[in-house]
Amino acid sequence: MAYLGSFIVGGILCAIAQILIDKTKLTPARILVLYVVAGTVLGALGLYDIIERVGHAGATVPLMGFGNTLAKGVMKAVNEKGLIGVFTGGITAAAGGITASILFGFLIALIFTPKDKY
Amino acid sequence: MTNKEYIDYVNKKTPNSKILKNTVLAFIIGGHICCVGQAFSDFYRIMFNLSVEDAKTAVPITMVFLGALFTGLNLYNKLARYAGAGTIVPITGFANSIVSPAMEFKREGLVLGLGAKMFTVAGPVLVYGITASVIVGLIYYFIGGMM
Numbered sequence: 001m002a003y004l005g006s007f008i009v010g011g012i013l014c015a016i017a018q019i020l021i022d023k024t025k026l027t028p029a030r031i032l033v034l035y036v037v038a039g040t041v042l043g044a045l046g047l048y049d050i051i052e053r054v055g056h057a058g059a060t061v062p063l064m065g066f067g068n069t070l071a072k073g074v075m076k077a078v079n080e081k082g083l084i085g086v087f088t089g090g091i092t093a094a095a096g097g098i099t100a101s102i103l104f105g106f107l108i109a110l111i112f113t114p115k116d117k118y
Numbered sequence: 119m120t121n122k123e124y125i126d127y128v129n130k131k132t133p134n135s136k137i138l139k140n141t142v143l144a145f146i147i148g149g150h151i152c153c154v155g156q157a158f159s160d161f162y163r164i165m166f167n168l169s170v171e172d173a174k175t176a177v178p179i180t181m182v183f184l185g186a187l188f189t190g191l192n193l194y195n196k197l198a199r200y201a202g203a204g205t206i207v208p209i210t211g212f213a214n215s216i217v218s219p220a221m222e223f224k225r226e227g228l229v230l231g232l233g234a235k236m237f238t239v240a241g242p243v244l245v246y247g248i249t250a251s252v253i254v255g256l257i258y259y260f261i262g263g264m265m
Contacts, residue, residue, distance in 0.1 A: 006156040007149035010208070014148025015141045017203035022137040028206045029239045032215065033246045035207060040250040044258070057156035058149070060174060061181060062207045063243070069174075070247055074255035078262060086259055090251030096175040097182060097209065098244070101216055104186040105236050109220030110228075112190030 002056045009055025013062045032063055039067020044075065069094050140202050147197065148204030155181055155208070178209050185210030189217040215239035 017031045026034070042048040048068040052059040059065055073093020077085030091098065159177050162168040168176060185208075188194040194214050198205040205211050216236045223235035237244075 002156055002160070003153050006152040010152025010155075011145035011149030011204075014201075014204040014207045015145040017207045018141045018144035019137065021203055022140055028203075028211075029215070029242060031203065031206060032212065032239060032243050036243050036247040037250045040247060040254060044254040055152075057159055057177065058152040060159075060177065061152045061155035061209055062148075063209055063212055064207075066178070066209065066212070067247055067250065070251035071254050074251045075258050075262075078255050078259050083259060086252055086255035089255055090248055094247075097178040100179040100182040101186075101213055101240060102236070104183045105213060105216035105220060105240075106232070108186040108190040108217050109224060109232050109236065112192075112217075112221055113224065114218075114221045115192040 005054050006056045006058035006061075008058065009051060010058030010062060013058070013064060035063045036067040036070075039064035040071045041067075043068035043071030066094060066097060069097070143200050144202045144204035144207075146204070147201035148207055151181075151204070151208040151210055154184075181209050182213040185213030186217045189214045190221070212240065212243065 013035075017035070020026050020031060020034075021028065039048060042051070042064070048059065048064070048071075052065075052068070059068075070090040070093065073091075074086060074089035077089025077092065079085070081088070155177050158180050159173045162173045162176050163170070185194060188197075188210070194205065194210070195218070198211075198214070205214065215238070219235040219238045220232045223231040225231065226235075
């Protein structure tokens, strides 16, 4: 069931983005920004938990899940540390993904060159 | 039906069916990428006994690696031609948005080329994501006690 949920919820999140790209002037970069902010808001309101319970990886793999992680992290850190947590919570929770993006992005770009350009 | 009517008819129909096709492709390919994430989640929890929380960190790391690698191999961009948002929205697309410009601008140097252009799309995502999280944190700090 986790796979069916992943497929459907992940698919719907992608389909919504595709409709936004085709019907409006939103660029992929704007879609990603929109999705992260939307995920943060839905996470803060506790609504993303519901999406995640149905969608499993279909909710965590799309970039909206990254926003949810930021929101969950900052709220947890505020509970533990108060005002300092406002500054540390988001990135702390998302540290794995951010570090992996920077490290692997850097290494892969260093090793490979674009195919059709050279 | 005159020629003009026919052309009007085609113009009216074509974009919508194209949007439908794009949306279905985005749904199917995006859904499959998420299933790959689910498979890694199950794999890590069963084979390495990772907790649900740790798996939630390990899966994005894995997906980011795969997205970056397949971008380097020029395979992700080929898939993206069909998948559209299906390859943009998953976190593999975030990795793709980092590697693509970084490779492209490598010839302009390792610092202001590769190092800076990595963040063409990832930068705005982090700026708005982190700012949103701080706003959430502030609101939660000041009214959290009441909830």
